[in-house]
Amino acid sequence: MNSTDEQTDLSAELAALADGIIPADDRDEGARCVDAGAKLAARVAAGVNAATYRAGVKTATALAREQFAQPLPSLDATQMHALIGRLKSESPAFYKQLRMDVSALYLSNPAIWQRIGFPGPSTAAGGYPDFDQPQS
Amino acid sequence: MAERCVDAVIVGAGACGSLMAHDLAKRGWSVTVVEAGRRLDPATDLANSEANAAKIMWTEPRVYAGKHGVVPKTGVGVGGGSLVWLGVMPRFHHDDFRTRTVDGVGADWPIGYDDLRPYYHQVEREFGVAGECGPVAPEHYELPLPAHRFNWHAQVLARGAVKLGARPFAPPVAVNSMEYQGRPACIYCGWCGSGCPTGAKATASQIYLEPAELAGAHVISQAFVHRIEYDAAAGRVTGVAYTDADGREHALRSRIVILAAHAIETPRLLLLSANSVFPDGLANFSGCVGRALMSHPTWQVFGKFAEPINAYKGMQMGHVMVQDDYKSDPARGCARGYVLISYMMTPITYANLSDAGYGAAFKQFLYDYPYTAAWWAHAEGLPCESNTVTLDPDVRDARGLPVARITYEWCDNDQRLAGAARDRAAEMMAASGAERVHIGLNYGAHAMGSCRMGDDPRSSVVNSYGQSHDVPNLFICDTSVFVTSAGVNPTLTAMALARRSSEYIASQRQP
Numbered sequence: 038m039n040s041t042d043e044q045t046d047l048s049a050e051l052a053a054l055a056d057g058i059i060p061a062d063d064r065d066e067g068a069r070c071v072d073a074g075a076k077l078a079a080r081v082a083a084g085v086n087a088a089t090y091r092a093g094v095k096t097a098t099a100l101a102r103e104q105f106a107q108p109l110p111s112l113d114a115t116q117m118h119a120l121i122g123r124l125k126s127e128s129p130a131f132y133k134q135l136r137m138d139v140s141a142l143y144l145s146n147p148a149i150w151q152r153i154g155f156p157g158p159s160t161a162a163g164g165y166p167d168f169d170q171p172q173s
Numbered sequence: 174m175a176e177r178c179v180d181a182v183i184v185g186a187g188a189c190g191s192l193m194a195h196d197l198a199k200r201g202w203s204v205t206v207v208e209a210g211r212r213l214d215p216a217t218d219l220a221n222s223e224a225n226a227a228k229i230m231w232t233e234p235r236v237y238a239g240k241h242g243v244v245p246k247t248g249v250g251v252g253g254g255s256l257v258w259l260g261v262m263p264r265f266h267h268d269d270f271r272t273r274t275v276d277g278v279g280a281d282w283p284i285g286y287d288d289l290r291p292y293y294h295q296v297e298r299e300f301g302v303a304g305e306c307g308p309v310a311p312e313h314y315e316l317p318l319p320a321h322r323f324n325w326h327a328q329v330l331a332r333g334a335v336k337l338g339a340r341p342f343a344p345p346v347a348v349n350s351m352e353y354q355g356r357p358a359c360i361y362c363g364w365c366g367s368g369c370p371t372g373a374k375a376t377a378s379q380i381y382l383e384p385a386e387l388a389g390a391h392v393i394s395q396a397f398v399h400r401i402e403y404d405a406a407a408g409r410v411t412g413v414a415y416t417d418a419d420g421r422e423h424a425l426r427s428r429i430v431i432l433a434a435h436a437i438e439t440p441r442l443l444l445l446s447a448n449s450v451f452p453d454g455l456a457n458f459s460g461c462v463g464r465a466l467m468s469h470p471t472w473q474v475f476g477k478f479a480e481p482i483n484a485y486k487g488m489q490m491g492h493v494m495v496q497d498d499y500k501s502d503p504a505r506g507c508a509r510g511y512v513l514i515s516y517m518m519t520p521i522t523y524a525n526l527s528d529a530g531y532g533a534a535f536k537q538f539l540y541d542y543p544y545t546a547a548w549w550a551h552a553e554g555l556p557c558e559s560n561t562v563t564l565d566p567d568v569r570d571a572r573g574l575p576v577a578r579i580t581y582e583w584c585d586n587d588q589r590l591a592g593a594a595r596d597r598a599a600e601m602m603a604a605s606g607a608e609r610v611h612i613g614l615n616y617g618a619h620a621m622g623s624c625r626m627g628d629d630p631r632s633s634v635v636n637s638y639g640q641s642h643d644v645p646n647l648f649i650c651d652t653s654v655f656v657t658s659a660g661v662n663p664t665l666t667a668m669a670l671a672r673r674s675s676e677y678i679a680s681q682r683q684p
Contacts, residue, residue, distance in 0.1 A: 058531045059539075067536070118532045125531070136531060140524035144539070145224065154543035155485060155520050158221030160370050164360025165486035168324040172483040172543075 048078035053110045057117035058139040071142045093131025179203040182427035184398045187253020189651045189671040190433030191377035196675035198388035205391045210250035212394045219368030223521045229256040236565045236578040243468050243581035243617035252378030259490035260347040262665040266311040269659035276508040279657040283628045283637040292669035300375040303350035308340040309496045321350045324487030333605025344494035347375035365489040401446040409646045429646040436620035436653040440562045441577040456641040461634045463562040467658040468617030470591035472550040473526045474598035476607030477541045484517035507586045509553040510660045511594035516549035528614040550594035553660040554587050562623045624653035638677040
């Protein structure tokens, strides 16, 4: 397998895992909104936390086979939720890194900020003169 | 080519290193400051983005070991930790310097509150601290700037605290409540931890390094000091060796060396500087270099309210503090005390500190962002000899140098005290009217105490002026020298100690 194949394969698996951290709901597609799988895979290919990620994906793949007899990207939302729970206890360093990275990708997107009620940078507009007033 | 010999080389351009550079350069000393990180322009480099963390936080590899894997946040860059800090600057109390005598735990410092009083006063004025000393201060003292008005978040937190009999107040914070010494008043944009883009938050680079450079100090950034040179015949250090951003090696000669690289990199550098006289690390005849590292055990306590809080409007930390449980209380079943501080974050940090799991529950926590208030329960962590900074035997940095290995386990007292702080914060959150209280991340804040001060050279690394017991022209001026951690934020005390050291150094010899 060459490095491009490896990156492609990891992208699908990381996309599935990222969906497990921040799943789709009636408001958005979760981690998929920010193309988390491809972005994480590109970072791994560039060597960023690569060992942690590769070991983590390997563990997750094995767990998916063992528990659900399916490849990681084929798990449904309920199955993925259960798998993330096992990863949290069995591969805590990977879980922690994955959660942190997926959160950072998701929460760096201004459209997501709007959805969670964060207006984004305000310095250019003069900050918040109403900081000490009752909020509505 | 041999470098000229300067009066002082300072390793680290953070709060303490910058202060030392300022003080010595103003006295006519030739000073070179060597900083591992970059020099940043706040207006352009630190515009509102949580991605700034990659610029101002230490991101080089370290190994975290021990039962609890404590990962204290550390800053980097010209300005050091003051770029990323949140500016809370309370004084330590009298008893914080004598915990062994008062409570039978920890150890007593070789100095007391009275020794630091004048230096606290000076630094508060130079840094422009706003706030009140509070109802349980070490003594009544005035700060140079009026307190910030409580933001709405703080008002919500304070109403619960008051219901339970506590006395919330606006603590000392080094963020301008009005224009002060050419820096603007805070506009409450809420991005303090990503580097303040307006200059309202005090940083060492603005307040100390800029005048130091005008007085002749030379600052070399993106330069990593990896060795302190030692002349065995003279029994003195003679300078440092550093690697620049392009990997080139340089040497600097100096009459004294001052370490201000914080409580992890300072002991690492001493350990990296082992030689035939000091095989276990420079200035380490005591064996105390890297031992008794301390952090503050903290819990993040969130409350979800029915009405909007919009806690992102305001300073991230320190609009309100509760310090009523700062003294030991036998009813808690543990020694020492804690503070509760308002702490609300930009979204990524909110997610990271939430400990809110994954899946739909985590996503709901994110949707609750504007309805959420947060206390930071911040307790004293006791010194323990087995909490250490050592050189990792396996992992090396990009330069090929062993990285710091941080081994940490909270002691029973730490866990009980932090638990009491967490529970009290949760009670107050409920009393404020939260419809749901969520206990977030339990983590270690601040790094202190890996090269403690003391009068006995057998059990301490430096004397009360930060001067090495073993090498008289080597000084340590950062939180490494702390004997205990106290229950409040450490930067003011580290800076007051550095000011005391600079006076001592200057009194010993003329430039």
